[in-house]
Amino acid sequence: MKRTIILSLLVLCSAAVADAETYKWTDDQGVVSSTDDPAQIPSRYRSKALKVEDIPIRKQEKITRRTGITAPRNVAAPESVRSTHVQNRGGNIMAYTAKDYARLIGMAGFSETMLKNHFTLYQGYVTNTNKLLDTLAQMLKDGKAANPEFAELKRRLGWEFNGMRLHEYYFETLGGNGKVDLGSRLARKKIEDFGSIEAWQKDFMATGAMRGIGWVVMYQDNVSGRLFNFWINEHDQGHPAGCMPILVMDVFEHAFMLDYGLKRADYIEAFFKNIDWKAVEARLK
Ligand SMILES: [Fe+2]
Numbered sequence: 377m378k379r380t381i382i383l384s385l386l387v388l389c390s391a392a393v394a395d396a397e398t399y400k401w402t403d404d405q406g407v408v409s410s411t412d413d414p415a416q417i418p419s420r421y422r423s424k425a426l427k428v429e430d431i432p433i434r435k436q437e438k439i440t441r442r443t444g445i446t447a448p449r450n451v452a453a454p455e456s457v458r459s460t461h462v463q464n465r466g467g468n469i470m471a472y473t474a475k476d477y478a479r480l481i482g483m484a485g486f487s488e489t490m491l492k493n494h495f496t497l498y499q500g501y502v503t504n505t506n507k508l509l510d511t512l513a514q515m516l517k518d519g520k521a522a523n524p525e526f527a528e529l530k531r532r533l534g535w536e537f538n539g540m541r542l543h544e545y546y547f548e549t550l551g552g553n554g555k556v557d558l559g560s561r562l563a564r565k566k567i568e569d570f571g572s573i574e575a576w577q578k579d580f581m582a583t584g585a586m587r588g589i590g591w592v593v594m595y596q597d598n599v600s601g602r603l604f605n606f607w608i609n610e611h612d613q614g615h616p617a618g619c620m621p622i623l624v625m626d627v628f629e630h631a632f633m634l635d636y637g638l639k640r641a642d643y644i645e646a647f648f649k650n651i652d653w654k655a656v657e658a659r660l661k
Contacts, residue, residue, distance in 0.1 A: 472502050472540065474499040474502040475548075477491075477550075478495075483551060483650050485650065486635065486650070487634065493634065497630060498539075498543040498544075501536055501539035501540035501543065502540050505533070505537050508533050511529060512529055512530060535610070535611050538611035539611045543626070545624035546624045546626045548655060549651060549655045550647075550651065552650060552652025552654070553652075554651050555653070556573060557653065557654075558573070560653070560657055561660060562656065562657040565601075565660065569603045570603070576603070580605045580623075580625075583607050585641060588607075588609065590608050590609045590610065591607075591608040591625065591627065591628075592607060593606045593615075593623070593625075594606075594621075594622045594624075595616055595622060596619060596620045597618070597619050598619060604616065604619070620661065623651070623656050625644070625647055627640065
């Protein structure tokens with residue numbers, strides 16, 4: 377019932393973005409940028425910019441809250457998106473741009489098809505985060521902030537934004553050799569907080585093997601400095617306040633089922649073999 381109401385409200389709200397168009401261009405460094413404001417396209421790339429017909433949120437995605445799968449239909453291939461910067465969108469509002477994780481293709485234990493599907497899902501979260509931020513800003517400007525549509529979109533922002541950011545935390549610490557430096561600061565911290573590195577890993581893996589789908593996140597509490605392994609059921613729910621995600625593992629079905637079926641433990645093993653522990657440790661305070 378609640379979902380029906382939300383979807384109905386999205387249908388109403390989507391009118392504001394239904395006719396928008398997105399323009400994409402590639403600069404001399406190979407960075408792909410996009411905007412819905414043609415005036416923002418640098419003049420030297422204007423003639424080369426491609427117009428991509430925009431699709432409103434309600435049409436663009438097929439989401440099930442159970443799996444968290446977002447399937448955008450017209451998102452550019454992951455190889456073409458290299459930018460990590462945000463860009464100006466006709467004022468001071470900055471749009472998020474999908475990062476390129478194509479370097480991960482070829483990683484042992486992760487098929488190209490599964491990775492590319494995952495990149496596309498991630499890009500959908502970036503697109504929808506930008507759309508929601510734009511729509512909410514416009515509604516605020518139009519004096520519609522007290523409308524129920526505004527409230528429902530505002531609630532949805534946590535889902536889309538965290539869907540974007542958690543995937544970035546996940547992809548950015550993959551591509552390593554999985555070897556733990558036993559003398560590293562992170563290793564010492566795990567021993568301090570869990571008794572041993574093995575105990576930390578056992579806890580993290582057991583959390584990942586729990587029934588259900590979601591995220592496993594090793595956080596560092598910014599107040600005490602302590603490490604915790606958390607189960608996150610939904611992108612936008614259950615995150616410990618004031619804690620920094622240090623290591624993020626996606627255990628939604630789309631992250632492993634294509635290659636591993638129901639053998640989630642094998643996926644978790646593969647995940648560990650590809651962790652870039654230096655990148656993980658760089659997040660440690
Ligand atoms: Fe995912």
